[in-house]
Amino acid sequence: MGLILQIIIFILTIISLLALYLVYKFYVKPKILMGFYEKQGVKNLCFYPFIGKYSFVSRDIMLKGDGFYSIKDFLAQNPGCKYSMTNLAEFVCIQLYDPDIIKEFYNCKHIVKHKFGVEIFQEFMNGIVFAEGEEHTRKRKIISQAFHYQLLQSMISPLSEIYDEFIDKVKDKKVDDCISMFQDISGESVLRLFFSKSFKDYKYRNKTMTETLSDLINCAGQMAKSTEYAFLGKGALRFGKLSTLQKTTKDIKKIFKEVITNRIDSTNLDDLKHKQRKDMIDYLIENQGIDKIESENKITIETIIEEFITFYVAGLDTTGHTLGMAMYYLSVYPELSEEIKATIKSQADLTSENIKNMKYLQAFVNEVLRHYTIADQLFMRTATQDIQLGNLKIKKGTVLNVGNLENHFDPKYFKDPHQFNPQRWLDGSLDKLPPYIFNPFSAGKNNCIGQHFAQINIKIGLIKFIQSFDFEIDPNYKLILTFQFLIEPVQPIALTFKSKKL
Numbered sequence: 054m055g056l057i058l059q060i061i062i063f064i065l066t067i068i069s070l071l072a073l074y075l076v077y078k079f080y081v082k083p084k085i086l087m088g089f090y091e092k093q094g095v096k097n098l099c100f101y102p103f104i105g106k107y108s109f110v111s112r113d114i115m116l117k118g119d120g121f122y123s124i125k126d127f128l129a130q131n132p133g134c135k136y137s138m139t140n141l142a143e144f145v146c147i148q149l150y151d152p153d154i155i156k157e158f159y160n161c162k163h164i165v166k167h168k169f170g171v172e173i174f175q176e177f178m179n180g181i182v183f184a185e186g187e188e189h190t191r192k193r194k195i196i197s198q199a200f201h202y203q204l205l206q207s208m209i210s211p212l213s214e215i216y217d218e219f220i221d222k223v224k225d226k227k228v229d230d231c232i233s234m235f236q237d238i239s240g241e242s243v244l245r246l247f248f249s250k251s252f253k254d255y256k257y258r259n260k261t262m263t264e265t266l267s268d269l270i271n272c273a274g275q276m277a278k279s280t281e282y283a284f285l286g287k288g289a290l291r292f293g294k295l296s297t298l299q300k301t302t303k304d305i306k307k308i309f310k311e312v313i314t315n316r317i318d319s320t321n322l323d324d325l326k327h328k329q330r331k332d333m334i335d336y337l338i339e340n341q342g343i344d345k346i347e348s349e350n351k352i353t354i355e356t357i358i359e360e361f362i363t364f365y366v367a368g369l370d371t372t373g374h375t376l377g378m379a380m381y382y383l384s385v386y387p388e389l390s391e392e393i394k395a396t397i398k399s400q401a402d403l404t405s406e407n408i409k410n411m412k413y414l415q416a417f418v419n420e421v422l423r424h425y426t427i428a429d430q431l432f433m434r435t436a437t438q439d440i441q442l443g444n445l446k447i448k449k450g451t452v453l454n455v456g457n458l459e460n461h462f463d464p465k466y467f468k469d470p471h472q473f474n475p476q477r478w479l480d481g482s483l484d485k486l487p488p489y490i491f492n493p494f495s496a497g498k499n500n501c502i503g504q505h506f507a508q509i510n511i512k513i514g515l516i517k518f519i520q521s522f523d524f525e526i527d528p529n530y531k532l533i534l535t536f537q538f539l540i541e542p543v544q545p546i547a548l549t550f551k552s553k554k555l
């Protein structure tokens with residue numbers, strides 16, 4: 054009896070200690086830190102466990118029909134606010150709004166990407182997006198040298214071809230989830246950016262390469278969002294989906310390695326110089342950046358594969374959602390299609406110069422990126438030591454991010470911010486917009502390396518679809534946005550693509 058009692062007391066002690074530890078970790082510690090920031094004038098948004106400022110989303114969907122109502126309205130209610138804070142699990146997270154402080158944030162070398170959630174994605178991609186310091190600078194330099202203006206120029210025809218293929222498929226049809234269709238297009242375009250048509254007829258376990266890669270992304274996304282992961286970390290996933298993800302990743306990396314090796318072996322550098330329509334692998338070979346040993350100017354085949362998968366993941370959802378939402382806006386405001394068509398007419402061929410000169414098209418894309426704000430936040434960042442941004446003293450371990458959505462709806466900068474109005478980018482009202490307020494592709498050393506490709510891709514997509522179709526949306530469809538990894542519609546956007554009458 055005495056022994057059983059001792060065991061029970063022991064177990065109860067362990068449970069109490071664990072409970073005390075959890076209360077300390079998730080409540081007391083962040084509360085103390087928030088007190089430190091409150092004294093410095095940081096506005097306390099809320100203290101809800103785990104999801105920080107997105108705690109408001111479900112409530113706002115129910116009460117306001119817009120999951121981001123509070124976030125969008127924040128600076129109208131708190132004019133001039135420079136920073137606010139919430140808690141994210143055990144961390145305190147500060148959102149920055151002031152352009153000067155955002156600039157310091159981007160330039161501070163003691164702020165790095167946070168590990169949480171990212172480690173699952175690192176299982177199948179470990180490219181520049183997760184590299185820091187010198188390693189990041191070195192790899193980014195080699196990739197940038199290959200990913201230049203000529204490559205973008207030579208992508209115009211392949212991108213047009215991809216859109217033509219999809220336009221044929223959806224002619225006079227209803228597409229139930231048009232974001233998903235544009236994700237397929239974006240995936241295909243990144244595949245061709247690197248490998249031209251090498252994978253056109255290729256199947257892995259009866260699926261195309263783009264389908265296989267998209268499955269991997271979904272699988273990693275589900276794991277990163279799972280409760281097991283939130284409470285127990287990566288170890289809890291080891292014997293389930295994680296091992297399937299690791300196996301598939303190993304298989305497809307082997308396939309990519311074979312394709313790149315064959316390409317290197319069969320390439321004659323003199324012929325390559327005169328090759329029309331070079332892809333990323335061609336430019337990397339031509340720049341002599343590929344070697345068995347990585348050095349200042351050379352990367353290995355393994356690194357290229359990591360970068361390709363990183364580009365694929367970074368380009369798929371972002372471009373797919375932006376294009377899908379652009380089509381949504383066009384279906385709701387059909388008169389905007391007419392404005393864009395007028396700009397297109399004035400430029401005969403699809404060259405990058407002509408596309409750049411389509412001013413209204415650029416204004417429309419900017420307004421989609423502002424009003425929709427696909428990437429409200431960056432990957433979470435953390436301070437690796439005590440730092441100071443502006444007058445704000447920041448403790449090591451604090452999570453930091455930029456409040457893009459708040460800034461995109463700040464009436465100080467954008468008049469009638471809730472109105473979707475491309476004209477605001479042309480009427481001079483934004484001429485004095487401070488830097489760091491509208492940076493849909495981020496800024497600083499980690500800014501989006503694919504931004505010019507993304508812009509040209511989105512614009513070709515818009516031109517091709519607007520020239521071919523009128524878009525019809527169910528008149529009862531109500532757009533409600535929520536937060537997944539990006540800002541996304543709760544209900545898929547279904548559109549009918551009606552051929553234009555000649």
Ligand code: HEM
Nearest residue numbers: 182364367368371372375428431432494495499501503507
């Ligand atoms: C509308 C489309 C896109 C948007 C809005 C977008 C936005 C962004 C943002 C905000 C970042 C910074 C993330 C952070 O630092 O936490 C980023 C980084 C990045 N993006 Fe994009 N992106 C888009 C399309 C693309 C495409 C098409 C590609 C590739 C073809 C791409 C490749 C990358 C890569 C590799 C990084 C990491 C750069 C680095 O850390 O050095 N993105 N993007």
